[in-house]
Every structure is written in C-alpha cells, then in structure tokens.
Amino acid sequence: MHGATHRTTRVDLRKVPVDGRAKWSTVAIINEPLALDDVALKTSVSSATRHPILGFIVRRVATGVLTLWIVSILIFAATNILPGNVAEVVLGRNATPGRVHALDVRLGLNHPMVRQYVDWLFGILHGNFGHSLVSVALNQASTSVSSTLLSPLLNSLILAGLTALLLVPLTLLLGALAGVYARRSLDHAISIPALVLGGLPEFVTGTLFIYIFFVVFHILPPVTDLAPGQSPFTDPKGLVLPVLTLLGVALGAGVRQVRAGMSEAMQRDYVQYARLNGIPERRVRIRYALRNALAPSVQIVAQNLQYLLGGIIVVESVFAFPGIGLYLVNAVLARDTVKVEAAAIIIAAAYTLLNILADLIVVLLVPKLRTAQR
Amino acid sequence: MITLGGPTKRVRWRVLNDWGVRVGAIMLLIVVGIAFFGSLLSSQSPYETAGIPGASPGGGHLLGLDFEGRDVLARLLHGGSSTIILATTATIVLYVVAISVGLLAGYSKSVIDPLLMRGVDVLLSVPSLLVMLLFITGLGSSKPVLVLAAVIVLFPGAARIVRSATLEVSTRGFVEAAVARGENTVAILRREVLPNIIPPIVADLGLRFSWSIILIASVNFLGLGIKPPSPDWGVMISENLVTLSSNPWAVIAPALMIGLLIIAVNLMGDGVVRQLGTSGAGR
Numbered sequence: 001m002h003g004a005t006h007r008t009t010r011v012d013l014r015k016v017p018v019d020g021r022a023k024w025s026t027v028a029i030i031n032e033p034l035a036l037d038d039v040a041l042k043t044s045v046s047s048a049t050r051h052p053i054l055g056f057i058v059r060r061v062a063t064g065v066l067t068l069w070i071v072s073i074l075i076f077a078a079t080n081i082l083p084g085n086v087a088e089v090v091l092g093r094n095a096t097p098g099r100v101h102a103l104d105v106r107l108g109l110n111h112p113m114v115r116q117y118v119d120w121l122f123g124i125l126h127g128n129f130g131h132s133l134v135s136v137a138l139n140q141a142s143t144s145v146s147s148t149l150l151s152p153l154l155n156s157l158i159l160a161g162l163t164a165l166l167l168v169p170l171t172l173l174l175g176a177l178a179g180v181y182a183r184r185s186l187d188h189a190i191s192i193p194a195l196v197l198g199g200l201p202e203f204v205t206g207t208l209f210i211y212i213f214f215v216v217f218h219i220l221p222p223v224t225d226l227a228p229g230q231s232p233f234t235d236p237k238g239l240v241l242p243v244l245t246l247l248g249v250a251l252g253a254g255v256r257q258v259r260a261g262m263s264e265a266m267q268r269d270y271v272q273y274a275r276l277n278g279i280p281e282r283r284v285r286i287r288y289a290l291r292n293a294l295a296p297s298v299q300i301v302a303q304n305l306q307y308l309l310g311g312i313i314v315v316e317s318v319f320a321f322p323g324i325g326l327y328l329v330n331a332v333l334a335r336d337t338v339k340v341e342a343a344a345i346i347i348a349a350a351y352t353l354l355n356i357l358a359d360l361i362v363v364l365l366v367p368k369l370r371t372a373q374r
Numbered sequence: 375m376i377t378l379g380g381p382t383k384r385v386r387w388r389v390l391n392d393w394g395v396r397v398g399a400i401m402l403l404i405v406v407g408i409a410f411f412g413s414l415l416s417s418q419s420p421y422e423t424a425g426i427p428g429a430s431p432g433g434g435h436l437l438g439l440d441f442e443g444r445d446v447l448a449r450l451l452h453g454g455s456s457t458i459i460l461a462t463t464a465t466i467v468l469y470v471v472a473i474s475v476g477l478l479a480g481y482s483k484s485v486i487d488p489l490l491m492r493g494v495d496v497l498l499s500v501p502s503l504l505v506m507l508l509f510i511t512g513l514g515s516s517k518p519v520l521v522l523a524a525v526i527v528l529f530p531g532a533a534r535i536v537r538s539a540t541l542e543v544s545t546r547g548f549v550e551a552a553v554a555r556g557e558n559t560v561a562i563l564r565r566e567v568l569p570n571i572i573p574p575i576v577a578d579l580g581l582r583f584s585w586s587i588i589l590i591a592s593v594n595f596l597g598l599g600i601k602p603p604s605p606d607w608g609v610m611i612s613e614n615l616v617t618l619s620s621n622p623w624a625v626i627a628p629a630l631m632i633g634l635l636i637i638a639v640n641l642m643g644d645g646v647v648r649q650l651g652t653s654g655a656g657r
Contacts, residue, residue: 074508201588204611328504329598351501
C-alpha cells in the first residue's frame with residue numbers, strides 16, 4: 001500500500017528538541033519521529049554557521065544517495081534470495097545443459113552474485129536495466145527492459161502529478177477549515193468522510209468507485225484503456241477514477257493531520273492575545289493560526305506525495321492503468337526478476353528524491369532547524 | 375510521553391468507555407465472527423459451481439454467483455479468516471522484533487543504536503508495498519513469506535517508537551537506581567523499562583494492525599498472495615471484477631467486509647490513543 005509511514009506520522013514541530021533526540025509528543029497522535037530530528041542531526045555546526053541551506057542540501061543529497069545505494073542492495077538481494085537457476089526456469093522444458101550454459105553466459109548469470117550485482121548497478125547508472133527474462137524465454141527480438149520503461153513511467157508521472165496538483169491545495173484547505181471549525185458541523189462534514197476514506201485500502205475505494213460511477217451511473221469507464229504509447233490525456237475519462245481513488249486515500253490521511261495542527265494552533269495563547277488586541281478574526285486565523293500550522297502541514301503534504309508513489313501500485317492495478325505500478329505487479333506475477341528490479345529502483349529513487357525535497361522545504365520554512373546545534 | 379496517569383484501572387475503565395472503542399469493538403466482533411464462524415452456517419460449497427457465472431441474487435443464493443458460478447455467500451463466509459489470521463500473526467511477530475530491536479537500540483548507548491536505526495531508516499525509505507513485492511518475487515507467495523514480508527515492512531516504525539520510549543524511560547530515577555543496585559541488564563529491561571514503554575506501544579497497536587490487514591489484503595487482491603481458488607476477500611474482489619455489471623455483490627460484499635474490518639480496528643485504535651493521550655502527564 002501505501003507508504004506505511006504517511007498515515008500516523010505527524011511531526012509535532014513544537015516538540016522537536018534542540019538536542020536532536022526524538023521525544024514523545026504529548027499529543028495523542030503517535031510520533032514516529034521522521035525527517036525532522038534527522039534534519040537536526042545531520043545539520044552539523046560548521047556547515048550550519050556558514051552556508052546553512054547549502055550545507056544542508058549537500059548533506060541531505062549525500063545521505064539520499066547512500067540510502068538509495070543500500071536500497072539497491074536490498075532490491076537485488078531480495079529478488080535473488082533463492083539461488084534457483086534462472087536459465088533453467090526460463091528455458092523450461094527446452095533446457096539442455098548446453099542451452100542452459102549458453103543462456104547463463106548471455107545473461108551474465110555464470111558470474112558470482114556480487115559481480116552480477118555490480119554489473120547490474122553499473123548498467124542502471126548507464127541507463128541499461130538489463131534483459132527481460134520473459135522476453136528471453138519467448139525468444140523475442142527485443143529483450144531490453146530499458147525500452148519498455150519509458151511509457152509506463154510517463155503515464156505514472158501524469159497520474160501522480162495530476163493527483164498531486166489537486167491533493168496539495170485540497171489537503172490544506174479542507175484541513176484548515178476543519179481545524180478552524182473544530183467540533184462543529186463543517187468539521188464533521190469534512191472529518192468523518194476523511195476518517196473513512198483515509199483508512200480504507202485503495203482497492204476497496206477503487207472498486208466501490210467503479211461500482212458507483214460505472215455500474216450504477218454509467219458515466220465513467222471501469223478501466224483506463226490505453227494502447228501502448230498512447231498518452232493518458234487522450235482518454236481523460238479514464239483518468240478520473242484512478243485520480244479520484246488516489247486522492248481519496250491521500251486526502252483522508254492528510255486532512256486529519258492538518259486539522260489537528262490547525263485546531264491546536266487556534267487554541268494557543270498568541271491567537272487569544274491577537275483576538276484580545278482587536279485584530280479581526282479573519283486575520284487572526286490566516287496570519288496567526290494558519291501560518292503557524294503551515295510548517296508541520298507541509299511535512300504532512302510531502303509525506304502524502306510520497307504515499308502516492310506506493311499508492312499507484314495498487315490503484316494502477318485496479319484500473320489497469322498502464323503505469324510503472326502495473327508494470328511492477330505484472331513483472332512480479334510473471335516472476336520477471338529483472339523487470340521487477342528496474343521498476344523497484346525507479347520507484348525507490350523517486351521516493352528518496354521526494355524525501356529530500358520535503359526536508360528541504362521544511363528547513364526553509366522553519367529557521368530553528370537550520371541552526372540546530374548539537 | 376504518554377503515561378498512565380493515576381491508577382491504571384481508571385485508564386482501562388476510560389478506554390473501555392470510549393465511544394470509538396465500543397463501536398469499533400462491536401463491529402470487530404461482527405466481522406471476526408462472520409470470518410471465523412460464518413462457515414459453520416454456510417450450507418453450500420465455496421468451491422463447487424452452482425449455476426450460471428455472474429448470476430444475480432436469487433434461487434437460494436442470497437448474494438448470487440461469482441465469475442465461475444460459485445455461491446458468493448459461501449465464499450464470503452469462508453474467505454475472511456485467511457487475511458485476519460495472517461495479519462494477526464504478522465502483528466504479533468512484528469512487535470516481538472520491534473521491541474527487541476527498540477530496547478536494544480534505546481538502551482545500549484553504543485554503536486548498536488545508530489547501526490540499528492540507520493537500518494530502520496533504509497527500510498522506511500522505500501514504499502512498504504514495494505518491499506513486500508520484492509520479497510514475494512524472491513521467495514514466492516507462501517503464507518510464511520507473506521507474514522515475513524509484512525513484518526519486515528511494519529516493524530521499523532514500531533521499533534522507532536519503542537526506542538524513543540526506551541531512551542526516555544532509561545534516564546529516569548528508578549532505572550538508574552536499578553543500575554546502581556547492580557541488577558543485570560536483562561532484568562532491568564524486563565522489570566523497569568518494559569512495563570513503562572507499554573502505553574506508547576498500545577497506542578500504536580491499532581494502526582499497525584490495520585496496516586498489516588491492508589498490506590496482506592492488497593497483496594491478495596493483486597493476485598500475489600493467497601491463490602485462487604481459495605476463497606479470500608481480497609482475491610474475491612479482483613477475480614469478480616469481470617462480472618461486476620451482472621452481479622456486483624460478488625465484489626461489493628467482500629469489499630464491505632474488508633472496509634468494515636479496517637474501520638473497526640481504526641475506531642478502536644483511535645479511541646485508545648484518545649484516552650491514553652488525554653491522561654498524559656504533561657497536558
């Protein structure tokens with residue numbers, strides 16, 4: 001599913017301690033201290049005093065690359081745990097010792113595991129993701145995985161991008177509204193659907209949407225029917241339900257968290273003082289409460305965007321949307337290890353990149369973290 | 375820090391009186407009851423073809439027939455236990471792992487802590503379903519593999535929580551006193567630290583369990599977990615999408631069951647967090 005981390009994680013900025021160690025938030029929501037305390041840890045004294053932001057970016061990109069490298073080992077190791085003979089599986093009944101050996105050599109499977117990993121990693125760095133095992137087995141003319149990745153990748157980018165465009169403003173708007181009107185009817189009208197939608201798995205929401213919009217009302221198609229290479233924009237109706245499903249789950253999780261931050265900010269002393277000073281309520285809400293609630297909200301929104309990368313795996317499968325998620329699932333179903341690895345490393349890279357961007361935005365918004373010293 | 379302020383009994387009473395916990399518990403009892411005891415009520419076979427594929431409800435089949443002409447109600451009544459058992463097993467195992475790792479990291483005050491926590495960071499820097507799919511690719515989709523993959527995906531977050539709580543508790547006076555008395559580390563962890571880190575773990579339990587259900591049901595839905603013809607709610611949803619127009623119940627019914635199960639667990643989890651949270655000493 002989904003990025004497991006985005007659901008409960010709620011970093012309470014007031015509690016981010018200067019010593020960089022995570023502490024329990026007094027707020028009821030569980031604090032899985034994520035990026036923020038890491039940020040404080042990684043920003044060392046020397047770089048923080050001179051070029052705080054630049055130093056931070058360099059450090060954060062370095063840890064990102066390191067993480068991704070370890071993830072690449074994880075991906076390769078997990079998909080190759082069992083020392084089964086791939087060539088034999090690929091050739092099936094046609095396996096003779098001679099043929100197996102020939103194929104081993106062709107796919108580089110005669111080398112030791114470490115060598116295979118290094119070859120694989122360097123191939124990827126040069127844009128070569130290897131040969132599809134299924135294509136080799138079927139004796140197809142083109143067995144290169146790289147050439148099959150581009151179209152699903154673009155489709156997924158369109159799907160996730162469209163969702164993100166709607167997700168960010170809607171999360172902030174609905175969350176802030178529910179927070180300002182906490183425990184009143186507008187809050188309930190927003191929070192209760194958010195509670196239900198945010199908790200359900202994508203395939204449940206997705207199939208219920210198909211039932212409502214296709215079976216009952218006949219207004220939207222149940223699957224995204226795209227020819228290979230065809231842009232999703234040529235079938236805008238087919239995009240609606242996948243976007244709606246992703247949006248529903250991500251909004252549900254995000255709105256609740258932004259609401260909590262906003263309703264807390266509304267009860268703080270500075271809001272009371274601002275009111276007592278005769279500042280108009282509208283201004284109090286926007287300039288005082290919203291601005292203070294915004295920094296943790298950005299973190300939440302960023303985590304929701306990360307969630308989309310995991311969410312597309314199931315959502316694309318529900319709607320047969322030809323993106324990288326469906327590509328991954330089909331590769332796993334076909335046991336095409338090389339394709340699985342390719343899709344996995346791409347998704348992991350995008351995830352890491354979003355992580356870095358999220359940390360950067362939070363650091364830009366919260367000056368305290370820039371100079372956090374140990 | 376969430377602490378059990380006041381006598382523990384009072385908190386327990388408050389938790390049991392919370393509306394979310396009560397409603398959630400009733401829903402959970404119904405869904406789990408259907409999943410485990412429903413099969414006793416079902417007179418029809420979940421495997422045998424009983425009529426035209428995708429037939430609508432009627433003729434002794436309350437929920438109609440599925441894409442292969444099997445009785446949907448029978449499959450629904452037989453198909454809940456698999457996911458619930460797998461998710462429960464995964465949740466128990468993941469807490470054993472998370473508590474061990476978290477205690478070790480939080481209490482060790484040595485290089486073990488950063489090492490374990492960076493490992494946890496790496497696991498958290500990949501989408502959870504992706505990690506599950508990788509292990510399924512490598513190890514196949516038997517039930518032990520599903521549990522193992524879910525544990526690997528879900529324990530890091532819990533381990534972080536245990537570690538933070540351990541760090542906090544181990545600076546308290548009673549732990550220092552135990553150290554000064556010369557008690558051995560295992561005894562300190564078991565008698566002094568562990569009882570005091572229970573509240574954050576309990577608060578985390580509901581969400582962790584619902585993720586575990588979601589992950590395993592999703593994998594089943596994708597056709598990478600429990601294999602047809604086994605009746606499983608996740609499997610039923612995906613296999614019956616082809617006959618959605620002729621008999622939507624074959625899809626809607628299992629989807630509602632999974633939805634109710636998760637909402638029930640979330641309601642209870644939220645209720646527990648609410649009651650533990652307001653009793654926090656700092657507030």
